[in-house]
Amino acid sequence: MSPKPRATDVRARLVEAAIRLLDENGPEALQARKLAAEVGVSTMAVYTHFGGMAALVDEVARAGFVTLSAWLAEVGETGDPVADIFSLARAYRQAVAEQPQLFAVTFGQSAPGGKRATLSDLTTEEGREAAQEGLEAFAHIVRATERAIRTGRFRPADEYQAAAQLWSALHGFVTLEASGHFGPGEQGIDHILIPLGITLAVGLGDTVEQAGRSAEAARAAWRAWTARRAKTGNAGQGEND
Template sequence: MPRRPDPAVRRLLVERAARMLAGREPVTLRVLVEGTGASTMAVYTHFGGMPGLWRAVRQEGFTRLAARLDAVARTADPVHDLAALGVAYARNALDAPELYRAMFDARADLADARAADATFQRLVDAAARARDDGRLAPGTDPLALATRYWAAGHGLVSLVVQGVLPAGVLEPQAVETAVALLTAAGDDPARCRASVRRAWSAG
């Protein structure tokens, strides 16, 4: 009788694979399950094999990010809300750095690419709302602004996750980067800084 998938075993294998990947360890079925209490068959039971495991590792990173972004409450301040999404992104990366690295390893496919795309769409929608509410210039392109905001934040977070920069620089540098991008897009500097700082203080 085939074993039924166990969510706890699945999570354990995904997190272990992400740690091994981040540590540049060679990942084999035997090494992956060693010390976990699971058999090598568990990889086939849960993922259909190693390619499925790598897809699941990437997907888990985006699944956790989506949950973190979904927890960001909408307020009356759209610039605060856009900054709060950046805070949630950073906190998600710091809480699970191995999964964060695996999320952007394009050598493995995603099981649900649309779900991953939806996390970025949250930024686009927030930027559009800030424009439509009059905080940003009427001609602001939400997709272009969200791309710049994500690229800058991702670069900074990646440097912290990889140990190139100390964690203490994350908040002040993220605040300055967000303020620079959003004031360039038309927001009032003082009002923008207050919104962004409030988001990081709450985060």
Template sequence: MSAATVSRLDDVGHALLDAADRLLTTEGAGALTIRRMASEAGVSTMNVYSRFGGKDGVVEQLFINGFALLAERLDAVPTTDDPLADLHGCGQAYRRFALDQPTLYAVMFDRVVPDFDPGEQALATASATLDHLAARLRRAMEHGLLKPIDPLHAAGIVWSTCHGVVSLELKAMKPDVIDWPAVYADATAAIVAGMAP
């Protein structure tokens, strides 16, 4: 499904996406069937096929929507005269997105739906989101605040660190012992310090 088609989804299409999100959140991937999505949305199963081509199309749209929303969150971080503070803001936006949208985050990164493989458009949307972070890193490099390395490589380093900490936090690993906001702040600060010139 093209991005242009997605922007023209009708109320039924949005209801099906909401139903899929609810099912994944409350019952897990096993509950995500065409019949259950349609029932939750109050429509016939034909609506899943006509709008998304089937279950994989719904999951792919959730994947795309997740990365589009993450890109919006990253873009909402202001560009200031302090590129490192801007990077910190992007890191916080990433964490906030994951905590606010755990189901989308799981679809995007944890492949919670068995046998789902994102298609070309979905992967392009994900890659474009990485480009947002690379642009922020490139700006910090141009200001001499970070080592001049390939910005996409640097983005991969930063993203994988952020993802690792957030994933552990989402899985509630020792919340009574570990201060996850502090761990996240320290981990991202350590990565940025490691890239200092």
């Protein structure tokens, strides 16, 4: 007789199955019955391990933030923090493009079965304490913003609030692009995202010339990064523009 799977294993498999069903069939597929069938357990397992679908949706959202943080961690840091912000924007955009259904749940834009993920205000200390996975993803943008402030590229400001401004604009672009408003392929990056990034950088204290050079440095870094990922066969690789 096969050993009984551990509770942590069943819980992880249910989350993995939920993400898979989202990717393949959208939020309508995220149902306790379908999840149980996907994992090979009874429907009661969803309630045993999560207490209900609402908690499972929260766990899926946390997994989305972990995935996003992994994408952003791939970018790394250079001597140009503003270029790093542009690179983070490209990685963020690509992560959402790879798994739009997952990130719709992660950011509360989708509510499978009427259950919306619980979100926190990451610009406040209380909110940061309550959302570790989301904070880890947001922290990549915060660190680059703090370095831009510290090196004089951005004027003195609260790094969390300045980073939230950048995040807001970036996520707005990603959401609109995913809806098809900026045309096919990568044209939205050149026509919208990069000019938007330069405008925001200048608004935060940079110069047009410096911001433009940083955008070009990020373009070159992104091409090199995606080429490396293509050679190693990494899943979720970005695309050259």
